[in-house]
Structures are given as structure tokens and as C-alpha cells.
Amino acid sequence: MEAKWGVVVVAAGRGTRMGTSESKQYLLLGNKPILVHTLELFESMAEIAEIVVVTGSGEIGRCRELAEQYGLHKVRHVVAGGSERQHSVYKGIAALGNRADWVMVHDAVRPFVTSEAVRACCSAAEQHGAAVLAVPVKDTIKQVNEAGIITATPDRSRLWAIQTPQAFRRELLAEAHEQAAAASFVGTDDAMVVERMGVPVAVAAGDYTNIKITTPDDLPYAEFLLSQRDRREAAE
Numbered sequence: 001m002e003a004k005w006g007v008v009v010v011a012a013g014r015g016t017r018m019g020t021s022e023s024k025q026y027l028l029l030g031n032k033p034i035l036v037h038t039l040e041l042f043e044s045m046a047e048i049a050e051i052v053v054v055t056g057s058g059e060i061g062r063c064r065e066l067a068e069q070y071g072l073h074k075v076r077h078v079v080a081g082g083s084e085r086q087h088s089v090y091k092g093i094a095a096l097g098n099r100a101d102w103v104m105v106h107d108a109v110r111p112f113v114t115s116e117a118v119r120a121c122c123s124a125a126e127q128h129g130a131a132v133l134a135v136p137v138k139d140t141i142k143q144v145n146e147a148g149i150i151t152a153t154p155d156r157s158r159l160w161a162i163q164t165p166q167a168f169r170r171e172l173l174a175e176a177h178e179q180a181a182a183a184s185f186v187g188t189d190d191a192m193v194v195e196r197m198g199v200p201v202a203v204a205a206g207d208y209t210n211i212k213i214t215t216p217d218d219l220p221y222a223e224f225l226l227s228q229r230d231r232r233e234a235a236e
């Protein structure tokens, strides 16, 4: 299989909601940092040519050492991130340059994404130019005003919770980020910068287990998901 995808793994967040002194992407899950679990998946996929890791400016050396220690040879660049996730992605795309025609952006703190889900996202992107993994929301979602009063109940059948990876033709994503930067637009995911150009972004169905480790209550669930995955792999 042709290795044509570049991956930008963003790992430069402060993890304010996690509240640990250690950046959450470097916390141990089982016996490895969360970031390493994430990188190992992309390292193992034949479609992936190169990985850029974007991390805190004080964590570049440590990140390179982890890549060495765990044999993550596709990690070719480790660069410093920015103040917002979008700025970190922008720096990652710049470090990737024009070496890949297709690029995926993935949160370091989503270590449970599967190769099947990544491939579904890539296929949708190759068909539409841009695609994100997502799951249909399970709860009824309400819009609530500042006084705590419900103002709307959107049709749940049209609501999806968006995940990563998010996959794009590289030139499209680079252009979208350039335009967003010029307009000082900051979104919470990469699809938003592409959507604002009027370009359609497809949704590929993912898994509910592709959680973003965000708050302390995610950690015991993440340990549970890891033990389930280990058990499954041992049985294969």
C-alpha cells in the first residue's frame, strides 16, 4: 500500500481541565505515556509516511527521547505549539511542508482510535477532499441561555459529536489555516476552518470509545478501555 498520508499529532495543550502538574498527554496510561499509545497506532499503519508531533516548547527534547525509546521512526519532526489548538495545528502543517498530498490531524489525547476508524476517515477524505470522524450524539441536546433557560432543542438525528482524526487534502487544509490566521478566526477543530471557506466536510462514523482524555474522570475509563483492548489483542 502506498504511504501517502502525513499526520500532525497535536500535543501542546496545557490540560487545564485535567488539572495535573504533568501535561496530560505525558501521563502514564498502563505503562506508557498517553502520547506514545497514540503515536504507536499511526506508526503501525502502512498508509502513513510521516508524523509531525507538536508539543510544548519545554517538552520537545522529552518527546524526541520518547520517539527514540519506543522506536517511533515515522516521527520526523517535533515542533513547538501555539497558544490555541489551531495555532499548534498551523505549526504542524508548516513542519510537514509539501511532503504529503494528504494530511490528518489528531489529538494526542485520543489514544483509543483504531486503524479501522482511521482508514474510514481517510477513505471519506479521499472521496470528498475533507472528512472527520464523529459519532451520533446519544443524549438530547438543548441550547440554554445565560439565565439557564432552554431556548432550543435541535433535531438530534442531525447532531454528531466530532472527534479526530480529521483528514484533508493537504493544500486545502494549509489554505484554510492561512485564511483563518489572516482573519484571526479561531475554531475548536480543523473542520471549522475548512467549513468557513464554504468547502464541504464529510463525516465518517467512528467509535464511542475514541474518547478525548480531558478531565480526571476520563482517566479510570481510559485504563478500563486499555485493559479491554489488551485483552482483545491477547485473544487474537
Ligand SMILES: Nc1ccn([C@@H]2O[C@H](COP(=O)(O)OP(=O)(O)OP(=O)(O)O)[C@@H](O)[C@H]2O)c(=O)n1
Pocket (backbone or CB within 6 Å): 010, 011, 012, 013, 014, 015, 016, 017, 018, 025, 054, 081, 082, 083, 084, 085, 086, 088, 089, 106, 107, 108, 109, 110, 212, 213, 214
Ligand atoms: N494550544 C494547544 C491546545 C491543545 N492542543 C492539543 O489539542 C488536543 C485537544 O486539546 P484538549 O485536550 O481539549 O485541550 P488542552 O488545551 O490540552 O486542555 P484544556 O483545554 O483543558 O487546557 C490535545 O492533544 C492538546 O494537547 C495543542 O496542541 N495546543
Ligand SMILES: C[C@](O)(CO)[C@H](O)COP(=O)(O)O
Pocket (backbone or CB within 6 Å): 085, 107, 161, 162, 163, 164, 188, 189, 190, 212
Ligand atoms: C478537535 C476536537 O477534539 C474535536 O472534538 C476538539 O474540538 C478539541 O477539543 P477542545 O477541548 O475544544 O480543544
